[in-house]
Amino acid sequence: xxxxxxxxxxxxxxxxxxxxxxxxxxxxxxxxxxxxxxxxxxxxxxxxxxxxxxxxxxxxxxxxxxxxxxxxxxxxxxxxxxxxxxxxxxxxxxxxxxxxxxxxxxxxxxxxxxxxxxxxxxxxxxxxxxxxxxxxxxxxxxxxxxxxxxxxxxxxxxxxxxxxxxxxxxxxxxxxxxxxxxxxxxxxxxxxxxxxxxxxxxxxxxxxxxxxxxxxxxxxxxxxxxxxxxxxxxx
Amino acid sequence: xxxxxxxxxxxxxxxxxxxxxxxxxxxxxxxxxxxxxxxxxxxxxxxxxxxxxxxxxxxxxxxxxxxxxxxxxxxxxxxxxxxxxxxxxxxxxxxxxxxxxxxxxxxxxxxxxxxxxxxxxxxxxxxxxxxxxxxxxxxxxxxxxxxxxxxxxxxxxxxxxxxxxxxxxxxxxxxxxxxxxxxxxxxxxxxxxxxxxxxxxxxxxx
Ligand SMILES: [Zn+2]
Ligand SMILES: [Zn+2]
Numbered sequence: 469x470x471x472x473x474x475x476x477x478x479x480x481x482x483x484x485x486x487x488x489x490x491x492x493x494x495x496x497x498x499x500x501x502x503x504x505x506x507x508x509x510x511x512x513x514x515x516x517x518x519x520x521x522x523x524x525x526x527x528x529x530x531x532x533x534x535x536x537x538x539x540x541x542x543x544x545x546x547x548x549x550x551x552x553x554x555x556x557x558x559x560x561x562x563x564x565x566x567x568x569x570x571x572x573x574x575x576x577x578x579x580x581x582x583x584x585x586x587x588x589x590x591x592x593x594x595x596x597x598x599x600x601x602x603x604x605x606x607x608x609x610x611x612x613x614x615x616x617x618x619x620x621x622x623x624x625x626x627x628x629x630x631x632x633x634x635x636x637x638x639x640x641x642x643x644x645x646x647x648x649x650x651x652x653x654x655x656x657x658x659x660x661x662x663x664x665x666x667x668x669x670x671x672x673x674x675x676x677x678x679x680x681x682x683x684x685x686x687x688x689x690x691x692x693x694x695x696x697x698x699x700x701x702x703x
Numbered sequence: 704x705x706x707x708x709x710x711x712x713x714x715x716x717x718x719x720x721x722x723x724x725x726x727x728x729x730x731x732x733x734x735x736x737x738x739x740x741x742x743x744x745x746x747x748x749x750x751x752x753x754x755x756x757x758x759x760x761x762x763x764x765x766x767x768x769x770x771x772x773x774x775x776x777x778x779x780x781x782x783x784x785x786x787x788x789x790x791x792x793x794x795x796x797x798x799x800x801x802x803x804x805x806x807x808x809x810x811x812x813x814x815x816x817x818x819x820x821x822x823x824x825x826x827x828x829x830x831x832x833x834x835x836x837x838x839x840x841x842x843x844x845x846x847x848x849x850x851x852x853x854x855x856x857x858x859x860x861x862x863x864x865x866x867x868x869x870x871x872x873x874x875x876x877x878x879x880x881x882x883x884x885x886x887x888x889x890x891x892x893x894x895x896x897x898x899x900x901x902x903x904x905x906x907x908x909x
Contacts, residue, residue, distance in 0.1 A: 492731040494717035494724020497843065498907040501715045501722070501731070517714050517907065518843050522729065555869045557876070564868040572867035572880065581885050584892075585864050588857065622727055622742040629854055629895060632861075638808070639861025645805045646797070646866060650876070653869075682728045686741050 490686075493679075495520055523679045530608045530684070536672035537597040543665040544594055544633075550658035553640070557651035565658060566590065593631040593669070599624040603681065613688045621681055628673075634666045716907075723748050726902070749902055756900035757828050764893035765821060767886040775881030776863055782875055789883065790814065790859060812858040813887070820856075820894050823849050831905050842906045849898045856891045860884055 493502050498518040507513050513523040526532065548566050555562040570586040603621040606614050614620075640662075644653050717724035723732050727744040736746055775787030788796065790813045797806035823845055830836060837845065863884045870878040 489722070489731050489733065492717075492722070493729040494722070494731050496724070496726045496729050497903045498714075498839075499716040499718055499724055499904040500907075501717050501720055501724070518840070553865075553869060557872065560872050560875065562869055562871055564865070568868040569861075569864045572864045578880055578885065581860070581864075581880065581888060584888055585860065589861070618741055619743045622744060625727065629850070629899070632854060632857055635855055635857050636861045638855075639858045640865055642805055642808060642858060642862045643865040643869070645802050646862070647870065649800060651870075678728065682730070682741050686730075 493522065495522060524677045525680045526675050526677060529675055529677060529680055530604050532675050533672060534601055534604050534608060536668050536675065537601050540665055540668045540672060541594060541597050541601075543661045543668060544590070544597075546661040547658045547665055548590060550661065551656035552658040552662070553644075554654040554656055555647065555651050556654075563656070566662070588630060588632040589636040592627050593633050593665075596624045596627040596631050597672075599627075600676075603685070607684050607688060612692050613685050617685050618682075618689070621678075621685065625678065631669075633662070633669060637662060637666055716904075718748050718904075718908075724904075726904070749905060749908070753900055753902035753905070754828055754831070757824065757897050760893050760897035760900060761821070761824055761828070764890045764897060767893065768817065768821070768890040771883045771887035771890050774883040774886070776859065776883045776887070777866065778879040778881050779870075780877050780879075787881060790887065793859070809859060809862075812856050816852055816856045817890065817894070820849055820853050820898070824894065824897050827901065827906075831901075832908065839907050843903065846898070846901060846903055846906070850895075853891070853895050853898055857888065860888045860891070 491503055493504050494500065495502070495515040495518060497520045498515060500515055500517040502513075502515075502522070504523070507523045507525055509525050509527040509529075511525075512521055514520070515522055550565065551563050552565045552569070553563070555564070566589065570590065571582055572585075574582040599620045602614060603617045603624070606612065607617075640659070647653060717731055721734060723734060723736060723746045724730070725732070725739040725742065725744055725746055728739060728742040730739055730741045732739070732746060734748070738744070739746055772790055774789070776790055776793060777788040779786050779788065790809075794806050794810045794814070797803075797809065826836075827842060827846060827849075831842070834842070863880045866878045867880050870876055
């Protein structure tokens with residue numbers, strides 16, 4: 469495990485300049501203070517105090533993240549509308565899509581649960597992936613970040629624990645065992661799309677290094693501000 | 704790690720340097736700054752109300768946890784059978800069918816994790832500055848485990864949703880969600896919010 473974040477050995481004397489602050493990072497988990505240094509792709513900078521991974525850059529990360537996020541969104545669309553599971557018991561058929569599972573609670577007082585299930589397995593995962601594409605796509609082409617890219621990326625980060633597609637898939641497996649005694653279940657195309665979605669999301673989260681994204685946003689933000697200042701002073 | 708540390712000396716922190724670190728993105732700011740310029744998150748050297756929020760969500764989660772275990776998760780109606788299944792009843796039923804592995808998964812996700820989570824969060828909230836029972840590293844790991852594993856309790860809610868949408872042979876067999884599905888989902892969400900409300904930096908404060 470190599471790392472090149474240097475621990476700040478003495479607190480900066482007097483009021484530190486903003487430029488000096490730009491080079492400092494505090495571990496979000498334990499507050500340990502570090503001076504950032506370049507970290508090579510596939511290397512990781514780990515907090516010496518609590519062991520949290522602070523920086524873990526990957527080569528061509530942005531284009532890979534966008535490709536995986538777009539793939540996940542396409543799989544998500546397929547998973548929602550195509551038949552998910554096909555149940556047959558004593559000559560009768562029943563077919564359910566992911567949308568049916570969401571709407572299972574839609575009558576009366578169970579409606580809030582329907583909304584929650586829809587949010588956890590469809591809306592939040594899709595929103596999170598869209599926010600990441602919104603943040604990264606313009607920057608990948610070398611352009612400036614879109615307005616509020618920082619807030620968008622922070623929201624995507626906050627939504628991560630609430631994005632429960634993989635948990636839903638385990639729920640499907642358990643449900644299949646429960647009905648195995650009374651009926652035969654055949655997975656439809658949406659089931660495989662959903663499995664693909666979970667795999668792609670895992671790959672996506674593995675390539676994602678938040679610090680690289682934050683640095684890119686900050687670089688473009690300050691470049692934009694300098695340009696605006698220059699334009700203002702010219703006028 | 705090339706950390707020039709003096710043995711025994713406390714680790715330099717943003718706070719000991721008189722600075723504020725952003726808990727979302729790690730950027731460091733001068734004291735008095737209110738919002739992170741990078742990600743827009745509100746800044747505080749330590750969040751003084753974090754523990755209050757932890758306890759508020761904890762109690763909310765506990766209140767809805769009781770109906771989740773008393774009332775039915777599933778209401779099943781077939782030609783020959785009509786019954787209501789609670790969380791624990793579902794586990795017993797799976798055991799009866801010999802599905803030991805799935806019974807264990809549901810027991811783990813719906814009973815062990817929620818109970819363990821209530822205990823772990825309460826323990827952390829009560830002893831966040833007291834390292835007599837667990838040192839900083841163990842407390843930090845416990846918090847990480849609670850945050851990581853808590854969301855998996857939602858499995859049973861999804862199982863109910865899938866069964867209710869699949870098993871709809873009007874006259875012959877139907878499965879409907881019970882009131883416990885709502886209260887259990889709320890309990891999982893509230894305890895997730897409780898765990899997220901911690902300011903983990905307080906674990907490490909001297
Ligand atoms: Zn740390
Ligand atoms: Zn920030």
